[in-house]
Amino acid sequence: MGRANLNVTLRPPIVGDVVRQHVEQAAFLWAQRDTLMVTDLPDLKAVAGIDKRLEANLDALRIAGSASWPFVLAAYEDFPQKGELFLFTWLAIEQADERRIAEAVELGRRFEDAHGVVGALTWHKPQTIGPLVRDWIGGHDAFQRFLGVSACMGHKVDPKQMLARLIRDPEMRVRSVALRLAGTLKRTDLVTEIAICLDDVDEPPRLWASWALTELGSGDLAIAGLRKVAVAGGPDAMTALRAAIKAAPDQDVRAWLGELLKSPETAPLAVRASGMLGDRTLLHWLIRQMRVPALAVAAGTAFLELFPEAREDGRLFSVETLLLGQAFADHFDDDPPFLPVADNVKDWAKQRNLLD
Template sequence: MLSASNKSKSDGTPNRRIVPDVVRQHAEQVAFFWAQRDTLMAADPPNLNVVAGVDRRLEANLDGLRIAGSAAWPFIVAVYEDFPEKGELFLYGWMAVELNDGRRIAEVVEHGSRSEDGACGMVGALAWHRPATIAPLVRDWIGAHDAFKRYLGVSACLGHGVDPKQMLVRLVRDPDPRVRAASLRLAGKLGRADLVPQLGAALDDTEKLPRFWAAWSLAELGSGNAASSELRKVAVSGSADAMTALRAAVKAAPDRDVRAWMGGLFKSPETAPLAVRGAGMLGDRNILHWLIHQMRAPALVAAAGISFLELFPEAKEYDELFSVEPDLLGEKIAEHFEQDPPYLPVADRVKEWAIERGLLADPIASPRD
């Protein structure tokens, strides 16, 4: 792809002969694959095998940029200017840190501060690098006057599971709500039981995200009773954090209370899919017969399929249990998805699979199932 000459530029970096089209493609592919990876990781649940495949392709293209070195910058800047989204910010941020280029790091921090997607890409770049590589930046940022830099510093700690020790006591009360939210989340991830009083106080925060992550962390730390109300509120909100909140809500309260809450959700068409999805988080494989029944309901089939795979992960090896074919899924489901259904469980096939393995205690309990 390139070779280094013996001459140097005026700034001391070596001149490199590159193939422009190849370097441009590496830059574009890095942005694309990381954005794809970020989207895949947000799925419920993420397909880690698919993510691993994307990671390999991403890393191969990062290697190309490593070899190109600073000669890649014109292409990286062009990619970002053409489409300044999260993948392009990951690309820009990763390369700036990789080359320890202070000017470019300052640029990408400025770019990232302008949008939530930009912040996402920059946080992703920090998470991709080794902790030792980003440690000097994190030490400078986590106590900075600029709120976005503090957010990046805390997010880097979150991505790598690094404990900022006593500084976290101050950060969970930071004036900036995004910094508070990330810090409160970090407290739960690190198991900082010493911060339970601060987490409890944050349940009264005026901002939604800090309240939610305080509640989530309390559930992680075994103090979820006080947090259940906030977690359940977020779970039914339809927000990006709804599934995370649902899982935390299941963890936060006694099993009987959680089942009663889900029973209430199941009575409403608007929240019934949430109840079916939450049922899979309870870890009770005895609900298989009930789940198969929900697979016949157009509005519930998707949630039932995800819960089934969570309870029976071994079923992922059997592709024939799921399909996108309207003829296999049935007329009602096909109509519900306007004849273009996603990958959904085929109830009859799941039933047969379960019977063959003795997973259904009474296979003739219902003439329909």
């Protein structure tokens, strides 16, 4: 008898319960990551920790290969949310499965922002998604154009001469992302086209046109619009606030913030903005604001922006009303968010000679 051929690649056995756990964990971790990244002043160290855990789970699904699909499909069917959409799209691209990629695009149309699809495109390397993006970004399908320009934004890839056309796209979401991309890439050659978008019929493109002009050194054209969006307090308020501060001279910014402080409705915005000034001498003033329940959230975030190293000290923030005081218990109905403990922050600052 001849010797048996031992040159065989053995595939590791697939344990369904284990694959299911990896699917659930990957979807949950990416959704958690996405939520963290859109908060005001995200904790990038925490995000980096999530990324490592997420990649470990994705590696397990790479090993499982096509055996992952029944669990990914079941997860999306049971809970069709952004994390599950991310995983569906990621696996389709990972396996270069054209049919599944097309399904992911159709599923993404059901979401206003399609974060799951965009997140998967961003997670993959540019060379992996390049053929898809090139096909989508110049196509007739508005949603695919949105995905294409969003992928460029996620990877900071310049679509060159096509970007001017995308800024004028009929689809509002395409225009918005294209304007953001132009500012991110410092496309000064597009200033004229961007300035025209200050009169866009839709607010999101107007905001991103204002933001882009600020990034390109022409923010004086956009200050009024940025301040209006910031004060309105919508989902883009912090983006507008940061751009408004960057767009104007420091003296003008401080005068504007002083006016905002005079009103209880806009005072929290002014306190939050103080952290964007880069002025650490404001610490003593910020500690005083931490003692005011209505301003404490804004004061705490401003403090962390000026002193990011303070994140390492777990004593500086708390949800315990015994530490925060009765005024906070009353203001937040005994359920305060994570707030700065003013006395602890003061002690922390004194130990580091920051209040001299």
